[in-house]
Amino acid sequence: xxxxxxxxxxxxxxxxxxxxxxxxxxxxxxxxxxxxxxxxxxxxxxxxxxxxxxxxxxxxxxxxxxxxxxxxxxxxxxxxxxxxxxxxxxxxxxxxxxxxxxxxxxxxxxxxxxxxxxxxxxxxxxxxxxxxxxxxxxxxxxxxxxxxxxxxxxxxxxxxxxxxxxxxxxxxxxxxxxxxxxxxxxxxxxxxxxxxxxxxxxxxxxxxxxxxxxxxxxxxxxxxxxxxxxxxxxxxxxxxxxxxxxxxxxxxxxxxxxxxxxxxxxxxxxxxxxxxxxxxxxxxxxxxxxxxxxxxxxxxxxxxxxxxxxxx
Amino acid sequence: xxxxxxxxxxxxxxxxxxxxxxxxxxxxxxxxxxxxxxxxxxxxxxxxxxxxxxxxxxxxxxxxxxxxxxxxxxxxxxxxxxxxxxxxxxxxxxxxxxxxxxxxxxxxxxxxxxxxxxxxxxxxxxxxxxxxxxxxxxxxxxxxxxxxxxxxxxxxxxxxxxxxxxxxxxxxxxxxxxxxxxxxxxxxxxxxxxxxxxxxxxxxxxxxxxxxxxxxxxxxxxxxxxxxxxxxxxxxxxxxxxxxxxxxxxxxxxxxxxxxxxxxxxxxxxxxxxxxxxxxxx
Numbered sequence: 001x002x003x004x005x006x007x008x009x010x011x012x013x014x015x016x017x018x019x020x021x022x023x024x025x026x027x028x029x030x031x032x033x034x035x036x037x038x039x040x041x042x043x044x045x046x047x048x049x050x051x052x053x054x055x056x057x058x059x060x061x062x063x064x065x066x067x068x069x070x071x072x073x074x075x076x077x078x079x080x081x082x083x084x085x086x087x088x089x090x091x092x093x094x095x096x097x098x099x100x101x102x103x104x105x106x107x108x109x110x111x112x113x114x115x116x117x118x119x120x121x122x123x124x125x126x127x128x129x130x131x132x133x134x135x136x137x138x139x140x141x142x143x144x145x146x147x148x149x150x151x152x153x154x155x156x157x158x159x160x161x162x163x164x165x166x167x168x169x170x171x172x173x174x175x176x177x178x179x180x181x182x183x184x185x186x187x188x189x190x191x192x193x194x195x196x197x198x199x200x201x202x203x204x205x206x207x208x209x210x211x212x213x214x215x216x217x218x219x220x221x222x223x224x225x226x227x228x229x230x231x232x233x234x235x236x237x238x239x240x241x242x243x244x245x246x247x248x249x250x251x252x253x254x255x256x257x258x259x260x261x262x263x264x265x266x267x268x269x270x271x272x273x274x275x276x277x278x279x280x281x282x283x284x285x286x287x288x289x290x291x292x293x294x295x296x297x298x299x300x301x302x303x304x305x306x307x308x309x310x311x312x
Numbered sequence: 313x314x315x316x317x318x319x320x321x322x323x324x325x326x327x328x329x330x331x332x333x334x335x336x337x338x339x340x341x342x343x344x345x346x347x348x349x350x351x352x353x354x355x356x357x358x359x360x361x362x363x364x365x366x367x368x369x370x371x372x373x374x375x376x377x378x379x380x381x382x383x384x385x386x387x388x389x390x391x392x393x394x395x396x397x398x399x400x401x402x403x404x405x406x407x408x409x410x411x412x413x414x415x416x417x418x419x420x421x422x423x424x425x426x427x428x429x430x431x432x433x434x435x436x437x438x439x440x441x442x443x444x445x446x447x448x449x450x451x452x453x454x455x456x457x458x459x460x461x462x463x464x465x466x467x468x469x470x471x472x473x474x475x476x477x478x479x480x481x482x483x484x485x486x487x488x489x490x491x492x493x494x495x496x497x498x499x500x501x502x503x504x505x506x507x508x509x510x511x512x513x514x515x516x517x518x519x520x521x522x523x524x525x526x527x528x529x530x531x532x533x534x535x536x537x538x539x540x541x542x543x544x545x546x547x548x549x550x551x552x553x554x555x556x557x558x559x560x561x562x563x564x565x566x567x568x569x570x571x572x573x574x575x576x577x578x579x580x581x582x583x584x585x586x587x588x589x590x591x592x593x594x
Contacts, residue, residue, distance in 0.1 A: 033415075034411050034415040034417040034420070035417075035419075037407040037408055037410065037411035037415070038407075038408045038411060038412075038423055040403070040404035040407070040408075041404040041405060041407075041408040041427065041467055041471055042408075042423070042426070042427075044400070044404060044460060044463065044464050044467060045426070045427065045430045045464055045467060045468070047460075047464075048438075048442075048460060048461050048464035049430040049433050049438065049464055050426075050430060050433075051445075052438040052441040052442045052445065053433055053437075053438065053441075055441040055444070055445065056437065056438065056440060056441035059440065059441055059444065067443075067444060067447060111335075112335045115328050115331045115332050115335065116328075116332050116335070118325060118328035119325060119328040119329045119331075119332040120325055120328075120329070122329045122332055123328070123329070123332050126332045126333070126335070126336050129336055129339075129340060130335055130336055130339045130340075132339070132340070132343070132573075132576065133339055133340075133342075133343060135521055135525075135569075135572050135573070135576045136343075136525070136569055136572070137524070137525030137526075137527065137543055137568070137569070137572075138525065138527060139525075139527045139543045139546050139547045139550075139568075140525075140543075140546065140565050140568060140569050142547075142550070143546060143547075143550055143561060143562075143564075143565050144342055144343070144345075144346045144562070144565060145342065146550060147346065147349065147558050147561070147562065148342055148345065148346075150558070152358070153357070153358040153359075153360070153362070153558065154362075155345060155362045158360065158361060158362055162361075187338070187339070187342070191339065244434070247434070248434040248435065248436045250436060250528055251527040251528060251547070254527075254547065255547055255550050269434075269436040272436050272437065272439055272440065273436065273439060273528065273532075275440065276439040276440045276443050276532060277532065279443075282440050282444065285440045286440050286441070289436070289437040289438070289439065289440055289441075290437065292434060292436055292437045293433060293434065293437035296432055296433070296434045296437070297429075297432045297433070300431070300432030301432070304428065
């Protein structure tokens, strides 16, 4: 830390004026001080996030029985996981869940943003109310929908029945469970897309719309070549944020289906959760965790590049 | 107002308003239904055909929730974890964010990258290793450990946001305070923090909502009844599906969401600015 005291300076153009100490001693003081300012945050992040990240990697190379480690096994856990068809089913369910929820949330969110943006003060007021479910916890959202979709007493199966559609088992139906969870996820998260898209739309310079008007362009041209083009970066980063969220979401699935029926809603993250609490053999669970981790980091890096958060 | 409105689309406003209400109904309908159910008797909640409004509204379900012997403790744990996690995140995030904005030193970029990297590690990937470590160290079912884990989840965004807020404060203000003899602690406490208060409020609001709503961290690392939160208690009731009373559960849902609802109503502006901060690239 004390390797280069002279490189530590204050960004302020008036660094020499700081404090009542002479310049030289203040420079020495600030050679280590900046690290101390970061130390508490770094210590917590190291203990809670970084060390367990290294540890799970190490764990994935260990032979395990319940929570006991019985020696190094190289890539055996990886071979076991990647060689099982159940794992690939889980990957497919995750992919379908993320893509389906994303499509629903983006389309509904964009539509809501456009509609409310053109509804004047009514839109401004309603926007607040529409954002509300986004603040609810996944356990609450799951409980509410579990009730709404309950095949015996729930109002939605009742309405379907009245409309002449036989509701069947709803969440208990292996071919319906995942689509229903996707619908609930889109319902919960499209308001977030709406808020992001609205913020981006409102920052579009009016001149761009006026320019289209002068050229005789209509509403569609305005939307396609001004609105959509201008908000595309925001939509992209929003889509990535949501993908990360969907990929790592467990609670909604735990509450609504418990990964079933017949594994039809078992995503990678749910599998990592189940492996942790069932604790039959945590080696393969460590492998699944690392798969989730790597996908997440990849998406996070793309997000960082896209939003330019770290430019140097 | 938006350009579209100002350019002769007034006629387009009526359908837009109607469609806005359709969106509102789709989004709020399920919530209103849950709320209505919480005021129904257990029998009416499962009546066929279902009734939208309770024929005889009752507060019995709410009383039942309050009378539950573990309710007060569950509620208190939820409060303590959420407030504690946000307090810890601010306590370590404000110095780090300030230093990131104001000091230039070797390795700063690396430090900030490490903090950013930790925000990309999902909690789900750390369930197994963290459980193993806590189990080995005998730290499962510890309120302090859960609070710190929850804090760690919001520390990266706290540091980044605080750094951005401090950067927006002109350095000249600090320089003149230095010349008046103030030390750095005084400057941060008396000058910077009041100036960035709206930003801190936004970060704290998001942080409290995030930690209050957490289920996984508490359920996995502190499963003991005495350490659980309202979210964990709610999910445990879902699992207990045989004796389930839907009207009771919807009352529980309302109560478990109440603090978040209140906060959303009171500081909705901060909530939205916290959501969009740094994420909108214009």
